[in-house]
Amino acid sequence: MNELRAIYTIWKRESIRYVRDKARIFSTLLQPLMFLVIFGAGLGSTLNKGNFGIDFIKFMYPGIIAMNVMGIAFFSTISTVWDREFGFLKEILVAPISRTSIVMGKIFGAVTVASIQALLLLVLAPFIGIQLHILIIFKLFLFMILLALAIAGLGLLIATLMKTTESFGIIMQVLIFPMFFLSGAFFPLTNVPLWMTVLSRFNPLTYGVDGMRQIILNGIPVDPMGYLE
Amino acid sequence: MIEVKNLTKKFGVLIAVDNISFSVRRGEIFGFLGPNGAGKSTTISMLATLLKPDSGQAIINGFDVNLERNQVRKSIGLVFQDSSLDDRLTAAENLYFHADLYGVDKKIFKERLSEVLKLVDLCDRRDHIVKTFSGGMKRRLEIARGLIHYPLVMFLDEPTIGLDPQTRFNIWEYVLKLRQEKNMTIFMTTHYLNEAEYCGRIAIIDQGKIVALDTPANLKKLVGGDIITMAAVNLAKLKFEIESKFNLKTKTQDAKLIIETTDGDKFLPRLFNELEEKIQSVELRKPTLDDVFLNLTGKKIRAEEASNKDIMKQTIVMGR
Numbered sequence: 001m002n003e004l005r006a007i008y009t010i011w012k013r014e015s016i017r018y019v020r021d022k023a024r025i026f027s028t029l030l031q032p033l034m035f036l037v038i039f040g041a042g043l044g045s046t047l048n049k050g051n052f053g054i055d056f057i058k059f060m061y062p063g064i065i066a067m068n069v070m071g072i073a074f075f076s077t078i079s080t081v082w083d084r085e086f087g088f089l090k091e092i093l094v095a096p097i098s099r100t101s102i103v104m105g106k107i108f109g110a111v112t113v114a115s116i117q118a119l120l121l122l123v124l125a126p127f128i129g130i131q132l133h134i135l136i137i138f139k140l141f142l143f144m145i146l147l148a149l150a151i152a153g154l155g156l157l158i159a160t161l162m163k164t165t166e167s168f169g170i171i172m173q174v175l176i177f178p179m180f181f182l183s184g185a186f187f188p189l190t191n192v193p194l195w196m197t198v199l200s201r202f203n204p205l206t207y208g209v210d211g212m213r214q215i216i217l218n219g220i221p222v223d224p225m226g227y228l229e
Numbered sequence: 230m231i232e233v234k235n236l237t238k239k240f241g242v243l244i245a246v247d248n249i250s251f252s253v254r255r256g257e258i259f260g261f262l263g264p265n266g267a268g269k270s271t272t273i274s275m276l277a278t279l280l281k282p283d284s285g286q287a288i289i290n291g292f293d294v295n296l297e298r299n300q301v302r303k304s305i306g307l308v309f310q311d312s313s314l315d316d317r318l319t320a321a322e323n324l325y326f327h328a329d330l331y332g333v334d335k336k337i338f339k340e341r342l343s344e345v346l347k348l349v350d351l352c353d354r355r356d357h358i359v360k361t362f363s364g365g366m367k368r369r370l371e372i373a374r375g376l377i378h379y380p381l382v383m384f385l386d387e388p389t390i391g392l393d394p395q396t397r398f399n400i401w402e403y404v405l406k407l408r409q410e411k412n413m414t415i416f417m418t419t420h421y422l423n424e425a426e427y428c429g430r431i432a433i434i435d436q437g438k439i440v441a442l443d444t445p446a447n448l449k450k451l452v453g454g455d456i457i458t459m460a461a462v463n464l465a466k467l468k469f470e471i472e473s474k475f476n477l478k479t480k481t482q483d484a485k486l487i488i489e490t491t492d493g494d495k496f497l498p499r500l501f502n503e504l505e506e507k508i509q510s511v512e513l514r515k516p517t518l519d520d521v522f523l524n525l526t527g528k529k530i531r532a533e534e535a536s537n538k539d540i541m542k543q544t545i546v547m548g549r
Contacts, residue, residue, distance in 0.1 A: 002332050009329035017317050087313040091374075094279055095330035096302035 006097035007105040014079060014109025028075075028117055032068045036060065036124070039186065061128055062212035063185025065140075066147060069118045070179065070205050073148040074172060076110035077155030081168045103156060110152035115144040130216065139215050147208040154204070183209045230255045230382055230414040231276065236285035238271050245271040247437035248285070253414055253430075255381075258404070260428035261418040262518065264528075268437040269418035270310060273386050276416070277307050290381045303331060306375030306383040310390060312367050316360040320351060320370050323359060324377050331378035338377070345373040349403055365396035372403060376411075383407070385417040389424060401427055422518040431518070435526045445518060452516035452524050455493030457500075459486045460509040467506045474503060489516075 018024070040057035083089040092102055119141060125132045132140075155172075162168040180186075182196065183205035189197060200206045231253035238246040246268040253259040261269045274280035276287055278298045286293065292300040314323050321342060328338045346352045349369035359367065368388065375383055385404070389397040405427065407413050417428070425431050425445065432442040441448060461467040468479050468486055480487045490496050493513045501508075523529055 005332065006330055009326055013315065013318070013322075013326055016322065017315075020317055086316070087309065087311050088315050089313075090279070090309055091313040091327070092330070094277055094302060094307055095327075096299040096332070097330055 003098055003101045006095070006101040007108065010092070010102060010105025011108045011112065014076070014106065015112055017079065018076070018109075018113045025117070028068070028072055029120060031071070032064045032121055033124075035064050035067070036128075043186075055129070057128055058130060058217070059188075059213075060186065061125070061130065062216040063183065063209045065118050065121050065144075065216075066205060066208040066212045067180055067183070067185050068121060069114045069144050069147050070151045070208060071176060072117050073110050073114035073151040074155040074176060076113050077106065077152055077159040078165060078168055078172075079109070080106055080156060080159040081162050081165050084163070085165060106156055107149065107152045110155065111145055111148040114148040114152070115141060118144050118148075125216075132216070136215060136218075140212065143208075143211050143215060147205075147211070150204055150208075179203050179205045182206070185209045230257075230290060231259070231416060232286075232288040233276070234286045236272070236275060236287055237283050238268075238275060238280065239283050244437050246275070246282075249432075249434070249437075249439050250285075251432055251439065251442060253382075253416060255414050256408060256412045257429045258408055258415045258417065258427060260425045260431040261416070261434055262420065262422070262425045262431050262522070263418075263434035264420055267434045269420075269434060270386055271437075272434075273307075273384050273416070273418060277305060277384055278302055303378070304381050306378070306380035308368070308371045308375050308383070308385045308388055310386040312371065314359050314367055314371060314374070316362075316367075317358065319356045319358055320346070320362075321355045323370065324374055327374045328377050333378050341377055341379075345376045348376070348406065349373045350399075365392050365399070368392060368396070368400060369403065372400070376407070379411070380413070382414045382416060385415065387418055387420070389419070389421065397421075397424070422522070425518050433522060433525055435522075440525045441521070448518065448521045449516045452520045453489035454491035454516070455489070455496075456514055456516055456520060457488050457490065457493055457497070458512045458514075459488075460484065460511075461486065461506060462509065463506060467504075467508070470504060470506050471500075475500075 036057065040060060043056055080089070083092065119137075122132060122137060122140070158171055158175075159168055162171065178199075182200045182203050184200065185205075189200050189206070192200075231251075233252065234250050235248050236246055236250070237244070237248050249268075249272070251259075261272065263269055271280065275282045276289060276294060278294050278301050282295065286295070288294070289301045290304040292304065294301050315326070318326070324342055324345070325338065328341075333341070342355075343352065346355060349372055351366065351370060351373065354362070354366065359370065362370065372385075372388070388404070389400050392400070401424065404415060404417075408415055419425055428445065430442065430444050431448060432439045433448070434440070441451065459467065464481065464484065464486055468481065471477055471479055471486070471488060477488050477490060497511070497513060500511075519529065
């Protein structure tokens with residue numbers, strides 16, 4: 001009971017901090033938009049009706065959502081490093097609660113932030129010409145939570161080992177970009193060299209992107225993975 | 230309330246806390262006095278279960294810090310040397326967070342919130358974001374936070390470090406009020422000597438060892454009486470003359486000659502009458518804890534100022 005309350009408390013703090021940080025909300029919303037608009041417009045005209053069997057932007061959209069979930073879930077765990085730097089971690093560590101509750105609270109905080117932010121991206125769907133049924137949104141939401149849980153776990157593991165936000169930032173950059181690009185979010189992973197196939201199989205985001213794409217594009221009469229020749 | 234037996238902590242080859250033993254009674258203000266790096270914060274970290282002792286035992290409120298960590302944590306309050314508030318939350322939110330983690334009932338929390346805020350004079354700042362607070366206000370809020378779960382023992386690690394004299398004085402008023410109103414046991418560390426005088430008893434700690442433990446008044450008696458400091462053109466000659474004529478031991482520090490003697494006020498006229506060597510200035514004063522420290526360790530407490538020790542301390546606390 002006490003541990004549940006502790007998890008809730010830590011989760012609540014993460015959420016409050018997120019809501020207060022307007023710049024963060026704005027910038028994390030802007031990034032996927034940028035990807036969609038720039039890549040969509042830039043690559044779309046060249047690649048359209050190529051071997052995707054679908055508008056490039058429609059192909060990319062689920063991947064961008066998955067990417068956004070991952071980026072935010074990962075980035076949110078930086079709060080642990082911040083807490084360490086600003087001393088608040090001591091207040092948490094000395095409290096009469098188990099370490100497990102601290103980890104759970106932190107992860108749930110990151111998951112909440114990531115999935116809510118990703119839900120906001122669904123507002124864009126009609127503009128891209130994708131219709132989302134309420135059932136699809138529900139399925140998506142569950143899947144977002146699952147993906148965010150996995151990524152937040154990974155992020156927190158790294159965050160606990162980092163002493164400064166700078167080092168966490170560097171590790172994050174080093175990990176996140178390969179994970180983005182090797183996830184199948186920007187191009188199908190069908191006609192790629194063997195090494196890339198192997199790497200993408202180890203990439204947790206690959207499964208996230210695939211899942212999102214199957215859920216979102218399932219109602220649309222195209223091959224969701226772009227296997228059409 | 231606090232029972233410490235043969236507590237030891239090593240960091241590699243460095244023995245940070247070296248086999249110390251002491252006990253603190255209920256309602257007592259117990260002070261740890263020593264220069265930076267003497268082992269004060271390490272001791273607090275061990276007593277607060279943030280750091281595991283290498284050997285020895287510590288019992289807080291009847292709970293063993295090695296075996297009953299959660300019970301110990303529940304029964305103590307802690308104010309850290311450097312801020313551990315969330316400065317993006319309001320004062321009330323910080324307190325609420327703390328109360329939640331310590332399992333304080335919501336109804337009880339409401340009463341205590343205004344009570345502790347009143348104690349530290351922050352009622353009007355209740356819903357302000359902590360970022361906007363001054364250093365002194367933050368420290369006061371931290372003290373309030375440490376109180377919200379009604380701890381039996383309060384640990385204050387350098388509670389007034391880096392604060393201006395006025396704020397320091399105020400914080401001491403709160404601490405004394407606390408002890409009076411709640412009969413709380415207070416364990417504190419400091420390297421401000423004048424502050425140590427508020428304590429019931431003081432342990433002087435140097436290089437991880439307790440070199441003396443007594444009331445401030447008794448500790449001062451360790452110094453051989455009043456202290457006379459003199460300056461002269463020829464210090465060596467003066468030293469020789471005093472040592473031979475009055476059979477007194479002298480010390481030289483900062484180009485001044487220091488002698489300790491009982492009844493200094495009666496000794497001074499004699500000194501002036503019988504001395505041939507010219508004196509430029511003379512000062513007579515009662516012993517302070519600084520003199521006690523100098524006597525016990527052969528150095529001044531403020532001589533070694535903050536260095537990378539603070540950084541080390543942080544790593545120690547966070548390392549766990």
